[in-house]
Amino acid sequence: MSTLDAVQATLAGEHAALYLYGALGGRTSQSGAPALYAALREGYDVHRAQRDRLTRVLRDLGTEPVAAAVAYDLPDPLRSDIDVQRAALALERRCAAAYSSLVARSVGEQRRWAVTALTSSAVRQLTVGGEAEAFPGIDELAGR
Amino acid sequence: MLVTGCDLDPRADPAPPAPTTGAPAAPDEDNDLLILDEVRAGVGTALALVEETRRRHPSLRATLRPLLVAQRAHEAELASAGRDSEGRGDPTPAVRRGPAGALAAVRLLESRLERRLTDASVRAGSGGFARLLASLGASLGQHLTLLPQAPPT
Numbered sequence: 403m404s405t406l407d408a409v410q411a412t413l414a415g416e417h418a419a420l421y422l423y424g425a426l427g428g429r430t431s432q433s434g435a436p437a438l439y440a441a442l443r444e445g446y447d448v449h450r451a452q453r454d455r456l457t458r459v460l461r462d463l464g465t466e467p468v469a470a471a472v473a474y475d476l477p478d479p480l481r482s483d484i485d486v487q488r489a490a491l492a493l494e495r496r497c498a499a500a501y502s503s504l505v506a507r508s509v510g511e512q513r514r515w516a517v518t519a520l521t522s523s524a525v526r527q528l529t530v531g532g533e534a535e536a537f538p539g540i541d542e543l544a545g546r
Numbered sequence: 547m548l549v550t551g552c553d554l555d556p557r558a559d560p561a562p563p564a565p566t567t568g569a570p571a572a573p574d575e576d577n578d579l580l581i582l583d584e585v586r587a588g589v590g591t592a593l594a595l596v597e598e599t600r601r602r603h604p605s606l607r608a609t610l611r612p613l614l615v616a617q618r619a620h621e622a623e624l625a626s627a628g629r630d631s632e633g634r635g636d637p638t639p640a641v642r643r644g645p646a647g648a649l650a651a652v653r654l655l656e657s658r659l660e661r662r663l664t665d666a667s668v669r670a671g672s673g674g675f676a677r678l679l680a681s682l683g684a685s686l687g688q689h690l691t692l693l694p695q696a697p698p699t
Binding site for chain 2: 517
């Protein structure tokens with residue numbers, strides 16, 4: 403996978419992340435689960451900013467950014483706050499893995515930005531039921 | 547379409563990157579070995595401070611245990627990543643007398659290490675090595691978020 407492909411793949415993931423965050427937020431009560439709602443709101447805002455940045459990067463390189471799909475399948479079930487939280491955690495873990503991959507395939511300021519996005523995703527996992535890990539974003543080292 | 551937000555296989559072998567995107571150059575192994583030594587020294591020093599702080603302040607033992615476990619895993623992974631360390635560790639700061647000050651000193655050193663890991667990741671020639679360093683920094687970011695501002699009462 404080339405650097406450009408990695409950026410496109412990360413952007414595609416951000417499109418899906420935004421869709422999912424929107425759907426999860428729509429299933430969460432601001433008054434009934436304020437902490438979860440706030441975490442989802444923050445996640446949505448951060449991923450929107452990251453999507454916009456990746457889009458700009460690709461346009462600056464003269465490449466057409468990958469478009470969002472019309473719709474995405476949602477995790478099932480999504481009946482309770484626990485289901486929503488679990489889905490958000492799984493999403494952030496995938497995002498951390500994507501950004502760690504982008505770290506490996508970029509250099510300079512683009513890599514620095516990817517490192518920051520990885521850390522941001524790892525820390526956000528704590529707000530949706532995640533625990534601190536030794537190697538966030540590196541699935542093959544999980545459990546060490 | 548299945549939702550795979552941010553899905554990207556991190557284990558995929560990097561192919562030659564597109565030249566227009568600031569692609570990684572061929573890894574400079576000597577440079578990466580120097581970075582490895584530098585990072586191992588930093589992690590070793592931070593780990594020594596955590597261990598000594600837990601020994602001197604039993605009230606902080608449980609608080610610092612998750613960080614200790616993670617940092618031992620970091621040390622082991624870095625040890626497996628390259629040559630034997632040349633043993634040039636940074637000087638370990640003295641443990642402060644009170645638990646509050648001792649905890650603050652750990653937090654300060656770990657925060658500095660997190661920044662050093664980010665910088666080291668950016669300087670690394672090998673993408674895989676950069677990824678490992680970035681993950682170590684992200685781990686410290688998580689642990690620092692969970693570390694209380696004041697010791698347990």
